[in-house]
Amino acid sequence: MILIDYRDSRPIYEQVVDKFRLLILNGSLKPEEKMPSVRTLAMDLSINPNTIQRAYAELERRGYIYTVKGRGNFVSDTDKFKDEYKEEIFTRLDEVCDSAYKAGITTGELTEHIEKGSKEGGIGE
Amino acid sequence: MILIDYRDSRPIYEQVVDKFRLLILNGSLKPEEKMPSVRTLAMDLSINPNTIQRAYAELERRGYIYTVKGRGNFVSDTDKFKDEYKEEIFTRLDEVCDSAYKAGITTGELTEHIEKGSKEGGIGE
DNA sequence: TAAGTGTACTAATTTGCTTAGTACACTTAA
DNA sequence: TTAAGTGTACTAAGCAAATTAGTACACTTA
Numbered sequence: 001m002i003l004i005d006y007r008d009s010r011p012i013y014e015q016v017v018d019k020f021r022l023l024i025l026n027g028s029l030k031p032e033e034k035m036p037s038v039r040t041l042a043m044d045l046s047i048n049p050n051t052i053q054r055a056y057a058e059l060e061r062r063g064y065i066y067t068v069k070g071r072g073n074f075v076s077d078t079d080k081f082k083d084e085y086k087e088e089i090f091t092r093l094d095e096v097c098d099s100a101y102k103a104g105i106t107t108g109e110l111t112e113h114i115e116k117g118s119k120e121g122g123i124g125e
Numbered sequence: 126m127i128l129i130d131y132r133d134s135r136p137i138y139e140q141v142v143d144k145f146r147l148l149i150l151n152g153s154l155k156p157e158e159k160m161p162s163v164r165t166l167a168m169d170l171s172i173n174p175n176t177i178q179r180a181y182a183e184l185e186r187r188g189y190i191y192t193v194k195g196r197g198n199f200v201s202d203t204d205k206f207k208d209e210y211k212e213e214i215f216t217r218l219d220e221v222c223d224s225a226y227k228a229g230i231t232t233g234e235l236t237e238h239i240e241k242g243s244k245e246g247g248i249g250e
Numbered sequence: 251t252a253a254g255t256g257t258a259c260t261a262a263t264t265t266g267c268t269t270a271g272t273a274c275a276c277t278t279a280a
Numbered sequence: 281t282t283a284a285g286t287g288t289a290c291t292a293a294g295c296a297a298a299t300t301a302g303t304a305c306a307c308t309t310a
Contacts, residue, residue: 009266011298026227037255048300053257070255070307082228089225090238096217097239102151103211107243111236113215114222118232136267162286173269178288195276195286255308263300270293277286 001036004045012047016055017062024064024078025085035065035073126161129170137172141180142187149189149203150210160190160198 002019004012023029035041038056042049056073059065063081065073100110127144129137148154160166163181167174181198184190188206190198225235 013298022227038257039255050301051299054298056256067256068308069257070309072255072308086225086228086230089221089228089230092221093218093225093235093238094242096214096221097242100211100214100218101243101246102147103207103214105211105214107239110218110239113218114232114235114239117219117222118226121226138267163288164286175270176268179267181287192287193277194288195278197277197286251310253309255306257305257307259302259304261301263298265298266296268293268295270291272290274288274290275286276288278284280281280283 001041001044004047013051013055013058016045016052017058020055020059021062021064024075025081029075031075031077033075035075037072126166126169129172138176138180138183141177142183145180145184146187146189149200150206154200156200156202158200160200162197 002016002023004015008015020029020035029035035056036044038049038052042052045052056065056067060067060073064076064078066076067073097107097110127141127148129140133140145154145160154160160181161169163174163177167177170177181190181192185192185198189201189203191201192198222232222235
């Protein structure tokens, strides 16, 4: 379901949080869907259950999943996060543009690159 | 010249590398210009000289500065890195676009956002 | 009842960053 | 020549965070 990148310097639990967050926001994991159990996922990824537990606790704290004791963790309804996620993406876009301008890349080059990419990829309208 | 962000979870030496790399690529630091001495910069930032040394070693390894023993560290000619830096920026742009499409943002919204931002900021052509 | 689930807790280990301190070779300017 | 400033190398220690290991307990479901 997810993979750990051991070349990534970020802690494992943080990678797990991010990957699931994206799966949920993307709709790859739908509301009410059951998350892998702490112990199962730990086995699959060959890491300690405590580490998964920590990741799940963070996902719950942020509202992406909810817990039913004895039954498991389940994906929350995350519609309320979608707009905020879009904002986050636009912020990242602004940062990239900022770097681009400083490097001498023009607005035209940026938009052209995006339009070209979207045609070739067949996405984004 | 640069500042350390202690809220940033990345190691100090890595922040130092990144900041100087950008200053150099931006042209804020020009080829042949002298870098602050290891000890001076360590004093200014209130951190250990070893940490600066580590950052400078990394900058040298990557070709952004060169060392003359007994004299100091100097900025390299980095024209050769400029194109590669632009590539890096376009790669980051692609990643953002990828996230955007998955979140349901269209190409039109992306380019519009960029054009609007560049007009208000008065940059990018 | 047994198996699977989340949760809580302590202890130990590991890893990487950072500091502290020392030493040495080089360059420059007084 | 000398003193101050420069980079470099090295060892040791401290520190913080992540991770592992192990155990225990309460809950749910078949």
